[in-house]
Amino acid sequence: MSKIIYLDNNATTPLDSRVFEAMKPYFFDKIGNPSSAHHRYGWEAKEAVETARKTCADLLNCNADNLIFTSGSTESINTILIGVARTAIKKGKKHIVSTTAEHSAVLDTLKFLQSEGFDIELLEVDQFGRLDPERLIKALRQDTALVSVIWANNEIGSINPIHEISEICRERKILFHTDAAQAVGKISIDLEKTHVDFLSASAHKFYGPKGIGILYKKDSICPLMHGGGQEKGIRPGTLNVPSIVGMSTALKISVEEMPAETTRLKKLSKHLFESLKSLGGIHLNGHPELRIPGNLNISFDFIEAEALLISMPDLAMSTGAACASSKKSNSHVLKAIGLDSGRIKSSIRIGIGRTNTKAEIEDAVKRIIEEVRRLRKLSPDYSAPC
Structure with a gap:
């Protein structure tokens, strides 16, 4: 088999070699536990953690004291949604608002909270997967405890009007969380200007290590776990120093290279989609402009996406969210936008990333066109244009 071209960068990104080099000393030489207060190894590890925290905070333009290190977005989301809900219920607030196009980490956590007696309201999104702020305003109530809206959609790449949504919530003194797993490191985020109360993100989405993420909080939160007292008691347990260092390095590289990389990824994405148009019967899902760079979600008439992907083992792509692939059900995001x-x-999702070259995109275009044409000939419903 020829070299596999990796085009699933919305599922995860490869670890940047510069990130690995930054992490290496903390595996072999700088081995201390940051909670060890009586020797150099512990001091060294603690300094590395706090330096990384400040780096991440500076890049997101927020207070370092408000950043908590977790194992990733899913843990951060659970901690935020359940933690806020448990605090809110004591004040008589049990209404939580979100959308039908959220990541399963949010939807499944809300489903759990619904089983605990909370009133969960999922708002419909538009044909691009974006929430209309006016729809949100109409849904808010006196007992609304929290609003949770994804910043950038993990399947179709559409970017929500987070600044406007955050202002709506702030004016009404309602807490606001955004799942920013697909946004951090890909688009500009300024938490001083965009007043979110809680944010969740994962390093492996921006060329950092897997198993590490952040939880940003401006408000107090009820912890889910206990013991140890690390991370202000919100996330107890020995800190993963190598991965924390890796995440801050990855975020720094991503933010510094963002202007040039955004331009490059947009050009590659446009070239790929425009080249596929020669097939006819293809559709771009998600907003045509307001989307994260590198993301393409495309439907091909007269094609089964599963068959298409199986026929191209030399291209690594997906039919949707990696976290939902084991469920074998239709995409709830594509259903939410009316497909x-x-x-x-x-529909398939193509995620172009930092390591992809124009030559790889050209090869991918040829393979996709070749297989789509072959599979369409096998479809009893397809008639080739004259």
Whole structure:
């Protein structure tokens, strides 16, 4: 088999070699536990953790005291949603608002909270997967405890109007969380200007290590775990020093290289999609402009996406969210934007990233066109244009 071209960068990104070099000393030489207060190894580890925390805070333009290190977005989301809910219920507030196009980490946590007696309201999104702020305003109530809206969609890449949504919540003194897993490191984020109360993100989405993430909080939160007291008691347990250092390095590289990389990824994405148009019967899902760079979600008429991906083992792509692939059900995001089952089953997600070259995109275009044409000939519903 020829070299596999990796085009699933919305699922995870490869670790940047510069990040690995920054992490290496903390595996072999700088081995201390940051909670060890009586020797150099511990001091060294603690300094590394706090330096990384300040680096991440500076890049997101927020107070370092408000950043908590976790194992990733899913843990951060659970901690935020359940923690806020448990505090809110004591004040008589049990209404939580989100959208139908959220990541499963949010939707499944809200489903759990619903089973605990909370009133969960999922708002419909528009045909691009974005929430209309006016729809949110109409849904808010006196007992609304929290609003949770994804910053950038993990399947279709659409970017929500987070600044406007955050202002709506702030004016009404309602807490606001955003799942920023697909936004951090890819688009500009300034938490001093955009007043979110809680944010969750994962390092492996921006070329950092897997298993490490951040939880940003401006408000107090009820912890889910206990013991040890690390991370202000919100996330107890020995800190993963190598990965924390790796995450801060990855974020620094991503933010510094963002202007040039955004331009490059947009050009590659446009070239790929425009080249595929020669097939006819293809559709871009998500907003045509307001989307994260490198993300393409495309439906092919008269094609089963699963068959298309299986026929191209030399291209690593997906039919949607990696976290939902084991469920074998139609994409809830594509359903939320109004696609019928046929369009949903014919959709693939292409994630172009830092390591992809123009030559790889050219090769991918040729392979996709070749296989789509072959598979369409096998479809009884397809008639080739004259």
